Amino acid sequence: MRKNGPTGVETLPQPLIDVPGAPPSCRGVLAERARYEWRPADGGDPATLAEQFLAAHGLDLTDLARPATHQPTGVCGAALYVSAAAGARMIGAAPGAATPAPALPELAVVVYGHHPSPPAPPAPPRAARPGPGWWLGDWRESWTPRQHADAVTAVRAAIARGDVYQVNVVGHAAARYLGDPRPALSRLGALPGARYGGTLHGDGWAIGCASPETLVEVTDGRVITRPIKGTRPATAAGRRELLASAKERAEHVMIVDLERNDLARVARTGSVRVDELFAVRRWCDLWQAESTVSAAVADGLGLADLLRATCPGGSVTGAPKLAALARIAALEPVGRGASMGALGWVGPGRLDLGLTIRTVAADADRLHVWAGGGITWDSDPDAEVAEAAAKAAPIRALLATG
Structure with a gap:
């Protein structure tokens, strides 16, 4: 194991x-x-290593169906942080291109205990460079809009051949910075619709x-x-367009079926159900379609x-999952890193x-962002490029303000 004790004790x-x-x-009272x-x-295998490490430090998660109390x-x-590359490793899928942020691990597990009182504020981490304040440079894309559109066209060709039904294509951009990135990263959690707003540091x-x-x-035995699949601007017209789009609904239902299959592998037989289908919810200035799929947890999971x-x-892969990951590995010029x-x-x-x-x-001197979307036969390459840019825009705008 690379590290099995508190890391960066001067900062944590x-x-x-x-x-x-x-x-x-x-x-307010957690300590690493x-x-x-x-x-x-x-x-x-990162999945097995994570489970073993947690068990060794007082968190036995070898049977999630067994009742437990905090x-x-x-x-x-x-x-628990698992990168896309670590997830691909877990299922024997194509690894994809190299990560543009090699300072980040592909898996991180940080165990916390209760501290009797809130710990003292730390010094800035090594990723925070000294300077007069926050400065963010220009974003540099890992591919041009034309290359992104060409990747969409390549996926449509693969669909026409019958190789895949859908593939999620993701782009990356990086910008140099000066100052402490933590305040800007923490503010991301305040964006509207950020159900999983938060940070993790190493x-x-x-x-x-x-x-x-x-x-x-996993909650209450389920x-x-x-x-989430399907995006439109968060306007009244955008909501109507999303609800009426046959392309978006087909893309969405395809992934719901994939998720039903994934849960069936770890569920009690016959317990998988779709609790909500194609509900429209807002994230920043975008409408997105979301469904809820659930199942009873199998004993011993x-x-x-x-x-x-x-x-x-x-x-964020596509269907079938392994075939989609193979196309992703062939098309995307850099790895997905933390995304x-x-x-x-x-x-x-x-x-x-x-x-x-x-x-x-x-990392030590750059911020990295990723954005993309699901590609089906009905996808328009230029529209997919624009959708990815729309997803990244609120993130970039917030980071620029530091």
Whole structure:
């Protein structure tokens, strides 16, 4: 294991634990107890390693169907971050291009206990460079709009051949910065619709999330996912267009079917159901269509098997999942880094992981953002490029203000 103790002791614990899904009543009194970071060179299966590390530090998640209660003393729970690349590794899928932010681990597990009083404010992490204030440079895209559109056309050709039904195509951009990135990353959680707003920090890296999408939640004996597919401007006309779009509905239902199949692998037989279909909800200045799929947790289901069933999320891969991941690996010029993975909280009686769309990563001198969308036969290449830009726009605007 790369690290199995608190990392960056000069910077941790944070004065307020801001991990998505952490118990609100505990956030002011949490202190880091142990940490594990994994990269592909370390070898092994990240799902199994995460489960084993948690068990070794007082969080036995080998049977999620077994009732458990949060204790006000001792170990509270853990932050869990899984990159898209780690998710692909878990299921033996194509690894994709190299990450543009190698300072970040592909898996991070941070165990927290209760501290008797709020810890003192830390010094800035190594990712924060000294300077007179916040400065963010120009964004540099990893591909041009034309290259992005060409990737959409290539996916449509693969659909025509019968290789895939849908593929999610994602672009990346990076910008240099000066100052401390943590305040800007923390503010992402205040964006409208950011159900998984929060941050996670390490030695030389940080992640900020404003995701509206549930990858997987386990509560009261049920496992839940809430896939999002379908986007329009948050206007009255945009809402009507989204509800009336046959293309968006077909794309959405395809992913709902994929998620039903994923949950069926870890559920009691016959218990999978669609609780809500194509509900329109708002994130910033966009309408998005969301469904809720749930199932009864099978006896003996452990965290590792749950991660292998749900990662990477179907709404950011496509269908069939393995074939879509192969197309993604062939088309995208850089890896997905902190995006299109999972970030959230695991603990006794509580598991809630958001899918890391609308997510930013910071390394020593650059911020990284990713955005994309699902491609079907009816997709228009130029419209898909515009949709990705619209998803990234609120994130970029907030970061620019520091």
